[in-house]
Amino acid sequence: MLELIVISTLNGILFGMLLFLMASGLTVIFSMLGVLNFAHASFYMLGAFFGFQISKWFGFWPALIIAPLLAGALGAMVERYGLRQVHKYGHVPELLFTFGLAFAIEEIVSIVWGKSPVDFRVPALLDFPAFTLFSTNYPAFKIFMLVISIVIFAGLLITLKKTRIGLIVQAALTHPHMVGHLGHNVGRIFMLVFGVGTALAAVAGVIAGPALVTQSNMAGLLGPILFVVVVVGGLGSLPGAFIASLLIGLVQTFAVSMNGSLAGLFGPLSPDLAATWLSDIWNVTIAQIAPIMPYVLLVLILMFRPMGLLGTRET
Amino acid sequence: MHKRHLIKLALGASLALPFFGTAAMAQETVKLGYIDPLSGGGASVGEVGLKTFQFLADELNAKGGILGKKVEIVPLDNKTNPQESLIQAQKAIDSGVRYITQGNGSAVAGALSDFVTKFNERNPGKEVLFYNYAAVDPVLTNEKCSFWHFRWDANSDIKMEALTNYMKGTPAIKKVYLINQDYSFGQSVRTQARAMLKAKRADVEVVGDELHPLLKVTDFAPYIAKIKASGADSVITGNWGQDFALLLKAAADAGLKVNWYTYYAGGTGGPTAIKQAGLDHQVFQVGEGIANVDHKPAQDYETALRAKYDFSNFYPRAANQMRMFAAAAEKAKSLDPVKVAGALEGMTFQVLNGGEGVMRKDDHQFFQPIYISSFGTRSDKEKFDEEKTGWGWRSVAKIDTKDTMLPTTCKMDRP
Numbered sequence: 001m002l003e004l005i006v007i008s009t010l011n012g013i014l015f016g017m018l019l020f021l022m023a024s025g026l027t028v029i030f031s032m033l034g035v036l037n038f039a040h041a042s043f044y045m046l047g048a049f050f051g052f053q054i055s056k057w058f059g060f061w062p063a064l065i066i067a068p069l070l071a072g073a074l075g076a077m078v079e080r081y082g083l084r085q086v087h088k089y090g091h092v093p094e095l096l097f098t099f100g101l102a103f104a105i106e107e108i109v110s111i112v113w114g115k116s117p118v119d120f121r122v123p124a125l126l127d128f129p130a131f132t133l134f135s136t137n138y139p140a141f142k143i144f145m146l147v148i149s150i151v152i153f154a155g156l157l158i159t160l161k162k163t164r165i166g167l168i169v170q171a172a173l174t175h176p177h178m179v180g181h182l183g184h185n186v187g188r189i190f191m192l193v194f195g196v197g198t199a200l201a202a203v204a205g206v207i208a209g210p211a212l213v214t215q216s217n218m219a220g221l222l223g224p225i226l227f228v229v230v231v232v233g234g235l236g237s238l239p240g241a242f243i244a245s246l247l248i249g250l251v252q253t254f255a256v257s258m259n260g261s262l263a264g265l266f267g268p269l270s271p272d273l274a275a276t277w278l279s280d281i282w283n284v285t286i287a288q289i290a291p292i293m294p295y296v297l298l299v300l301i302l303m304f305r306p307m308g309l310l311g312t313r314e315t
Numbered sequence: 316m317h318k319r320h321l322i323k324l325a326l327g328a329s330l331a332l333p334f335f336g337t338a339a340m341a342q343e344t345v346k347l348g349y350i351d352p353l354s355g356g357g358a359s360v361g362e363v364g365l366k367t368f369q370f371l372a373d374e375l376n377a378k379g380g381i382l383g384k385k386v387e388i389v390p391l392d393n394k395t396n397p398q399e400s401l402i403q404a405q406k407a408i409d410s411g412v413r414y415i416t417q418g419n420g421s422a423v424a425g426a427l428s429d430f431v432t433k434f435n436e437r438n439p440g441k442e443v444l445f446y447n448y449a450a451v452d453p454v455l456t457n458e459k460c461s462f463w464h465f466r467w468d469a470n471s472d473i474k475m476e477a478l479t480n481y482m483k484g485t486p487a488i489k490k491v492y493l494i495n496q497d498y499s500f501g502q503s504v505r506t507q508a509r510a511m512l513k514a515k516r517a518d519v520e521v522v523g524d525e526l527h528p529l530l531k532v533t534d535f536a537p538y539i540a541k542i543k544a545s546g547a548d549s550v551i552t553g554n555w556g557q558d559f560a561l562l563l564k565a566a567a568d569a570g571l572k573v574n575w576y577t578y579y580a581g582g583t584g585g586p587t588a589i590k591q592a593g594l595d596h597q598v599f600q601v602g603e604g605i606a607n608v609d610h611k612p613a614q615d616y617e618t619a620l621r622a623k624y625d626f627s628n629f630y631p632r633a634a635n636q637m638r639m640f641a642a643a644a645e646k647a648k649s650l651d652p653v654k655v656a657g658a659l660e661g662m663t664f665q666v667l668n669g670g671e672g673v674m675r676k677d678d679h680q681f682f683q684p685i686y687i688s689s690f691g692t693r694s695d696k697e698k699f700d701e702e703k704t705g706w707g708w709r710s711v712a713k714i715d716t717k718d719t720m721l722p723t724t725c726k727m728d729r730p
Contacts, residue, residue: 003544004540004541004544007540007543007544008537008540011534011536011537011540012537014536015533015534015536018534106354110354110358114362115353115354115358115359115361115362116359116362116363116583116584116626117359117557117560117583117584119587119702129570132570135543135570136540136543136569136570136571137568137569137570138568138569139568142568211568212533212534212561212564213557213560213561213564213584215358215359215557216358217354217355217358220355221531221533222533252537253536253537256527256537256538256541257537257540257541287525287526287527287541288497288526288527288528290527290537291527291528291531291532292528
């Protein structure tokens with residue numbers, strides 16, 4: 001029992017940190033530009049495929065640097081030549097634009113790399129068990145993932161809250177004209193922020209690619225849950241996204257390890273139910289519904305704390 | 316005004332032309348509508364199936380087609396969704412398709428079988444046949460059997476019967492964990508595994524019985540932690556596609572060393588995951604054939620397929636299906652689906668991997684020799700590796716056709 005609790009906690013934190021790596025970029029873009037980027041998970045996927053391709057040519061470590069730069073540059077172009085054109089028509093066209101972009105990227109990826117998973121391997125340097133806990137190995141690569149996430153979280157937080165760049169970026173959102181008058185190029189600031197956000201997603205992609213499966217539908221798998229993270233954490237709140245990622249990782253992992261069901265809990269009270277249509281609901285275990293737990297959490301948060309855990313109410 | 320009319324007319328004509336085109340083409344070719352996922356979580360599996368059928372169609376065409384007509388595979392993307400499949404099936408029928416094939420997802424197969432049966436009742440003279448090459452829910456050839464449905468894959472009961480017969484003779488198995496996808500096929504694997512193990516090896520303990528959502532899990536680490544905590548020495552799973560690859564990947568990461576009894580370990584990504592996990596001959600698969608089967612025509616076929624595409628022959632049954640389709644049409648001297656169906660009933664056939672198979676008339680289930688194979692390092696006898704891992708399949712047991720015959724509850728309405 002203790003073993004399962006300790007291991008589930010670790011697994012939950014690991015999965016949560018991966019979520020955070022992706023959600024951080026989404027949050028940065030939203031809090032700075034006010035754009036909810038539906039194509040964010042697609043940049044994560046691009047990161048994974050760029051990472052795969054580059055690591056085939058130059059090895060994993062150059063890929064970890066080059067792939068996010070490429071994806072970031074692509075993101076910056078999308079902002080400059082796409083989003084900015086749509087921006088003047090308001091938020092809905094912006095949303096639709098990123099929504100369409102997500103489909104376009106998925107199609108392009110499946111044309112270039114095919115629909116089957118590509119063989120993206122963990123680098124040999126990190127391909128060993130870091131430590132063994134109750135006879136379960138923990139791969140060094142996953143620990144590496146954890147460290148990168150924490151470094152990025154700290155780096156982002158410091159940049160945004162403590163440096164001059166963060167100050168200008170934040171000011172550019174609420175008072176673009178004033179920032180412009182002070183001699184800053186507001187358009188370029190937005191472009192850079194979007195680029196950094198997508199590059200962050202790509203970092204997650206390069207790291208998650210070898211750990212999970214790199215294939216053309218990986219964006220679709222993680223896309224919805226990203227929004228859960230961002231909404232539960234509070235739109236635009238980086239610490240919120242951090243807490244929400246961990247929470248969702250843990251909730252999901254622990255739900256998997258529980259075998260209880262309504263039948264187990266109340267079984268003796270109503271044995272007749274077994275044969276009716278209710279029996280399905282009656283016998284579903286918590287483990288079976290684990291993957292929908294994040295969405296249950298989303299609904300609960302929207303009902304009781306619409307601004308999210310650490311979000312501030314919009315005025 | 317006049318000009319605008321002209322433009323409209325031209326536009327209308329250019330839009331309508333392709334339709335006339337396909338209607339005219341329908342006379343020339345035998346169309347087989349391939350309804351399977353070509354996008355979404357099942358895309359990688361659907362893609363392999365599509366290429367296999369195209370390969371087989373090319374093979375038939377090289378020999379002059381079926382009754383002198385060229386065979387054409389029409390790809391239709393159903394996104395592993397029953398509702399979408401029906402739309403695609405209707406679309407196919409509207410464009411002149413009289414034969415459809417599908418395999419991924421028993422829920423989809425069930426919906427298609429119903430659809431085809433109802434369609435044929437309402438449209439006598441325009442019947443459509445449904446060739447099922449991989450959906451293995453036993454219900455399709457039992458309670459819900461249909462005259463218009465033919466299945467070339469062994470259903471999951473037949474496979475479980477073979478698998479548990481093999482497990483019966485392996486005394487090392489003491490604690491078994493079941494993990495399956497939460498839909499009709501996964502459910503059927505788990506209930507049959509429990510029932511058959513109980514009957515054949517009452518001493519074996521089922522220490523876990525897990526269902527997880529189909530093609531939705533991104534990280535199986537929590538499930539692996541549970542398997543580990545249960546103390547299981549063997550796992551039985553019907554998982555396919557990314558659900559299998561991710562499951563084994565997580566097992567490899569955690570260093571879980573158990574024996575795996577599977578249906579689809581040979582699927583895309585599976586062999587790579589097994590090699591990475593270092594499970595040398597610890598992953599077993601039940602199926603109708605493997606690359607390294609000792610039969611010359613099968614090995615030639617394997618070589619040709621690999622030369623053309625970058626994958627191994629995952630669907631020997633697709634070859635049986637297409638070749639029997641051609642043989643049945645020749646026997647009936649017609650491409651009318653009713654007559655082809657009649658010719659298929661009870662037909663015996665030399666299967667790709669050697670040995671005789673039979674399409675049972677009672678329930679339209681094809682019976683064929685079944686192999687249990689394990690994946691790992693190769694000996695001289697095993698020529699083919701998988702996914703460039705250097706490892707390959709080795710046959711560890713073969714069950715003859717007559718020993719795979721399970722009873723059916725099918726009561727078929729014949730036209």
